[in-house]
Amino acid sequence: MRVAEAWRVALDALRANRLRSALTMLGVIIGVASVVLLVAIGTGTKQKVEQQVEGLGSNLLLVVPGRIEVGNAPVVSPLTLKDVDAVTRVVGDPDRVAVTVASGATARAGARSDFTTVQGVLETTPAVFTRSLARGRYLTGTDVDTSRRVAVLGDSVARALFPDRDPLGQQVALAGVRFRVIGVFAPLGQSLGVDRDDEVHVPVTAAQRLWGTQRVDGIAVKAPDRERIDELGERIVAELNRRHPDTEFSAVTQQQILGVLGDILGVLTGVLAAIAGISLLVGGVGVSNIMLVSVRERTREIGLRKAVGARPRDIGVQFLLEAVLLTTIGGLTGMALGVGTALLVDALSPIPAAITWWSLALAFGVSAVVGIVFGVVPAQRAGRLDPVVALRTE
Amino acid sequence: MTEPVAAGSRGDPSTGERVAAIEAVDVSRTYQLDGVSVAALRGVSLTVQPGDYVALVGPSGSGKSTLMHLLGGLDRPTGGRLVIGGRDVNTLAPPEMATLRNETIGFVFQAFYLLPRTSAVENVALPLVYRGVSARQRRERAAAMLGRVGLGHRLDHRPNQMSGGEQQRVAIARALVTEPTVLLADEPTGNLDSVTGAAVLELLEQLNAESGVALVMVTHDQEVAARAHRRITMRDGVVVADSAHPHSVHDRPPSVDHGRPATLISAPSAEPRSASGSGPGHPSGGSGGAAGATGRLPREVERPGGAA
Incomplete structure (x- = not known):
């Protein structure tokens, strides 16, 4: 057949x-x-x-205490703003260095409240990470230097606290301390089920005073070029190890995170x-x-x-x-x-x-x-x- | 494979030394049922010549169906020699048996066995499918064959759109489309009313006469059997009468199997038949008793499964 x-x-x-x-x-x-x-x-x-991860910005180098591995418990950071100055000297360009000190806090505006992540940052953040504003302005060097109580809201926080009015110029209480809203981020959406718009940026100095700490959780550096990113990371880690012999530091690139x-x-x-x-x-x-x-x-x-x-x-x-x-x-x-x-x-x-x-x-x-x-x-x-x-x- | 030798001599009977279409020599067939041997055929010898018209008669369980299956190459004997179309079936593997059936044998069954949901012309063309004939040629040959059985106007009808007589004509066309040497018909009129049955029988006889295909027909109908040129009567797995050889038939009484304790005849033999109430007595079995024996046969329909 x-x-x-x-x-x-x-x-x-x-x-x-x-x-x-x-x-x-x-x-x-x-x-x-x-x-x-x-x-x-x-x-x-x-x-x-x-x-x-790629959208965070290009040639990004994240420096944190401890080892970056899946399943590793985070280490309490020994870093302070003095260490950030030292890293900035290694990098040679203060505009390429960003920091964060983060903690959960309740944001309150009038009768509304929202539990969110408050990030203490430098004014360099938008230049290091790719982050754009929908309204208002970002933090300035003066805001950071004078620990001014100003805040930039993530899209979700702005919607939760000010569903029917313009948040710009309004007062927000973060962990009971009043901050003035100066800007709102453009929305980013979700990543692995995490709402990336659920955060508030304030000057790192104001955040440290808010929580009574000198701590900095991590440092982000935007390398001038991709070729020397690993070498730059090694130099930063070496400098931090010299300053804190008891702690291990890691510098990871986006490529490593992606991997x-x-x-x-x-x-x-x-x-x-x-x-x-x-x-x-x-x-x-x-x-x-x-x-x-x-x-x-x-x-x-x-x-x-x-x-x-x-x-x-x-x-x-x-x-x-x-x-x-x-x-x-x-x-x-x-x-x-x-x-x-x-x-x-x-x-x-x-x-x-x-x-x-x-x-x-x-x-x-x-x-x-x-x-x-x-x-x-x-x-x-x-x-x-x-x-x-x-x-x-x- | 070439045409069987028998086909070549079909049109030349005057030479005397004709090659047989089918030759069975002392053929037996024993089944193993649950470890018990059941002899359905116990040494049958017969020859079917091209152009023969043979009626195969006998009571249920006499071995007719088993013999038909063997003659048609559907089954193999467990003893003896069976040559179909010049080929000894015991030397053939299953695929070769299939090819032998395709080229040499045409089957007509009591229940037609047409493929449902399939047009008449496609049913008729089915054997040609397994011969590797192209679709167009198949249709041409099948249509021509349907014309010969008087159904040229119903090519694309399906079995459920046709009467029983028409369905059996389609089956006959299917059996003959390959131009076989032997046409084996198992109760071809058994499922038809008498008028339709007579017409189908006439068609078979006409095709037998015209094309020279040997017609071997199992029947319970004495009138049908009487029209055949040759009548072979079977009982208890042996041929008890063959009108072509009136003096050489087996002269064994039906009780012969009592001497063979190892062999069982499971189907109704001489004793149970009278118990069925349809037959007045035992056929006498001798050469002169062939016609008389069939004359007293019960007219019950033999089940296809009652081979033993």
Whole structure:
């Protein structure tokens, strides 16, 4: 029997049992669609996080006490503004050095309040990180030098405290101390489920006075060029180690952060794909089951075909193609469903989803292989049927 | 594979030394059922010549169906020699058996066995599919064959749109579209009313006469059997009468199996038949008793499964 003929016969058989074929395919459809969708979500999340890390600014070097590793507990920082001055001397350009001292605090305006993160920073922050304002102005050198109680609100905080009026010029109480709002950030959105607009920037000097500390949590440096970023990091760490022999310091670049995040999210995507793969496997078992039923149901047809000259191989190929058709049609439908759902999720929910060609190829390939693997046993059984027994079957 | 040798000599019977379409020599067939041997055929010898018109008669369980399956290459004997179209089936692997059936044998079944949801012309063309004939040629040949059985106007009708007689004609066309040497018909009129059955029978006889295909027909109908040129009567797995060889038939009484404790005849043999109440007595079994034996056969329909 020619292959084209076998395809036609297999397609006819599926058409003859539309409902059953559709239900059998459903298992494969769900499996393939979930593989495509979950991989898309995993990939989309990874891409978005990478974008956000890159969006922080280019050639960024983050200097913190302790080691930057997944699972490491944060260390209480021994750094002070004197250390920042020392780092600035190493860098040679005060505009390239930013600091932060952060703590959670309740922001209050009139009857409204919002628990948020208050960051004590230098006026250099917008130059080091890419951060733009929606309204008003940012902190100035004078604000920092004079510990002026002025604040720049993140978009979420501004909405929470001033839903129906202009926050500029209004008073905000941070941990009970009044600050004047001088600016509002442009919104950034979420990153890994964290609202990046939920923060308030105040002068680092004012923040230290607010919490009664000399501490600085971390220093960020914008390197003049990418080539010497590692060398600059080493020099800064060496200087800080000289000043604080008891503490270890780390200088990490965006590339290193991306690498760590990429590894985590890659594992996450893999786990999601594996879970979805299990449902694809279950779909394959369903195909095998239905093919066995189909062989039994069409025993007499098999007997007749054998009587008029079908060889065992002809019958086997016919049923194998039927199984492969079930899974590949199901696979294509599942791909379409998965892509469609992923696009919807990406457009309508905060969860990012990105379609990758390899996930489509993988899902389709696996569904075809599932058809072959789970079709072989029923096909062999059909091919080996004794024609006399098959013809007798009622 | 080339055309069977028998086909070449089909149109030249005057040479005398004709090559048999099917030759069975002391063929037996024993089934193993739950560890027990059941002998369905116990040494059958017969020859079917091209152009023969043979009726195969006998009570249920006499081995007719088993013999038909063997003659059609659907099954293999467990003993003896069976040559179909010049090829010894015991030397053939399953795929070769399939090809042999495709080229040499045409089957017509009592229940038609047409593929549902498939047009008449496609049903008829089915054997050609396994011969690798192109789609266009298949349709041409199938349509021509349907014309010969009087259904040239119903090519694209489906089985459920046709009467029983028409369905059996489609089945006959399917059996003959490959131009086989032998047409095996298992109760071809069994599912049809008498008028339709007679017309189908006439068609089979006409095709037998016109094309020289040997017609071997299993039947319970004595009138049908009487029209055949040759009648072979079976009982208890042996041929008890063959009108082509009136003096060489087995002269074994039905009780012969009592001497063989290892062999069981599971289906109703001589004793249970009278218990069914439809037959007045035992056929005498001798050469002269062939016609008489079939004359007293119960007219029950043999189940396809009652081979043993």
